[in-house]
Amino acid sequence: MIEFILNNKIIRTSQNTGMTLLDYVRYEKNLSGTKIGCREGDCGACTVLVGSTTNAGNVEYKSITSCISPLGNAHGKHVVTVEGTNLKEKLTVVQQAMKDNYATQCGFxxxxxxxxxxxxxxxxxxxxxxxxxxxxxxNICRCTGYKSIKNAAESVCQKLDYDKDGMPLDWLIENEFIPEYFKNIHEKLSALNTKTVNQNNGKVVSGGTDLYVQQADNLMDNSVNLISNNEHLKGIKINQGICTIGSNSTVTDLWNHTELNQYFPNLRQHLKLVSSEQIRNMASFGGNIVNASPIGDMSIFFLALNSNITLINKENTERTIALKDFYKGYKTYDLKEGELIKSIHFKLPSKKSLFNFEKVCKRQHLDIASVNAAIQIEVKDNFITNAQVSIGGVFAFPKYLEETSAFLKGKELTETLIIEANTILQKEISPISDVRGTSDYKRLLARQLFYSHFIELFPDTFSLNNFVQHA
Known part of the structure; x- marks a missing residue:
């Protein structure tokens, strides 16, 4: 039995855990304000809020795309659709801002x-x-009314003038951002039976953000083995210079981790290139790695950190392997029957270490890469003491550039070295032509992103002019 709160009502349902949350709220509960658009998590028309009780005892809300979220993941949580934000006799601040700025367009x-x-x-x-x-x-506006929507967003910001950290529920209710029933949600959540849903059989699913794009029809009609609520697969820990990230952790967890943002000053800038906020709130690192997409953003990210992964089976036996050894071919990897990825771990960068992530895609937000690349490099007295380079979109799986990385180590950091290293890089990759670009185009992108790492990390030494003549 799945138990959760939908707006202000407690729901108990025996529907398939694999049914999408979107279909449940629309067709089982007739809450048609949550729209069906792309069914791939791209357009945002199906956005809902999901509230979960935190260790601090409060309820934290995040936006998700309900079209690719399994119903079973709502178990023990508060799901809010647009109907659940309504006030009794007037518009909320957000709704009014959209109206006042003529930001509704067709309204879909x-x-x-x-x-x-x-x-x-x-x-x-x-x-x-x-x-x-x-x-x-x-979120995508089909009528391209972005300017008016941006104006509405700025109007909302101006009204969020609470002078302390965080926005307490009482203030939000009093100032007409959300309805009054939110006050009692924590108490209602505490009364739910949060015992794990019986889901030992079926396809293993965490966030579902890629599986539901590929296999939605099959998953919706069946129970699935949901693991996103497994606490032993969550969390980010730092101990003795090693960062361990649970496979159920999300990009948002990484985004919000204060200490990691100190080790990686541009972390949020890099992560902003990864999907959208709704997807970053849902997608798990373990799922990204096991998906084995040749352009998996976080796989490329972790490869450049020379990460290891720990695998665990049903008997709780663990084994650890290097992430770069995990991939064996297109969509194939070293994962035995009954095994899951438990965690990803890597050595924290030293003060001399620099990291960069680059991505080229057809639009700024929420798009898969044509080519993506990452590097971790350490330089002392202008000599490279360590280098880890990874790249996606140019091989059958996320590629750790073994030969390129080895070639860079121990050499003086010069323009000539970088150009020579690109020659090694080009021999390590084998892109194919597809909808994201021709093989020649991807080789060009691979070169340009490789050069971009050095332009970004060493701006006093290198600029675009250093490499134009070698284009």
Whole structure:
């Protein structure tokens, strides 16, 4: 039995755990404000909020795309659709901002924008225009009314003038951002039977953000083995210079981790290139790695950190392997029957170590890469003491560039070295022509992103002019 709160009502259902949350709220509960658009998590028309009880005892809300979220993942949580944000006799601040700025256009996508901006209003992030736009980076307006929607987002920011950290529920309710029933949600969640749903059989699913794009019809009609709520697969820990990330952790968990942001000053800038806020709130690292996509952003990210992964089977027997040895071919990997990825771990960078992630895709937000690349490099007295380079979109799986990395180590960092290293890189990759670009185009991108690492990390030494003549 799946138990959760839908808006202000407790739901108990025996529907298939693999049914999508979108189909449940629309067709079983007739809450049609949550729209069906792409069914791939791209358009944001199906955005809802999901509230979970934190270790601190409060309820934290995040936006997700319900079209690729299994119903079973709602177990023990508070799901809010656009109907659940309504006040009794007037519009909420977010709804009014959309109306006042003529940001509704045809209206189809409006509920998704309202939900994303409401989630932003309830979050602990700084209330500025940049973060508001981040919150709606996974929403698409079919009528291209972006300017008016941006104006609405800025209007919401101006009204979020609470002078302390965080936005307490009482303040949000009093100032008409959310309805009054939110006050009692924590108590209602505590009364739910949160015992894990019986789901030992079927396809293993965590966030589902890729599986439900590929296999939605099959998954919706069957029970699935949901692991996203398994606590032993969650969390980010730092101990004795090693960072261990549970496979159920999300990009948002990484984004919000204060200590890791100190080790990686540009972390959020890099992670902003990874999908949208809704997807970053859902997708698990373990799923990204096991998906084995040749352009998996986080796989490329972790490869450049020379990461290891720990695998665990049903008997709780563990084994650890290097992530670069995990992939064996296109969509094939070293994962035995009954095994799951338990965690990813890597050595934290030293003060001399630099990291960079680059990605080229057809639009700025929420798109898969044509080519993506990452590097971790350490330089002392202008000699490279360590280098780890990875690249995606140019091989059958996420590629750790073994020969290129080895070639860089121990050599003086010069323009000539970088150009020679690119020659090695080109021999290590074998791109194919597909919808993301021709093989020649991808080789060009691989070269340009490799050069970009050095331009970005060593701006006083290298610029675009250093490499133009070698184009």
């Amino acid at each position: 996508c409006t509920p998704g924008f309202v939900m994303a901006l409401t989630g932003f209003s309830m979050s602990n992030v700084e209330k500025n225009s940049t973060n508001a736009l981040n919150a709606i980076s996974g």
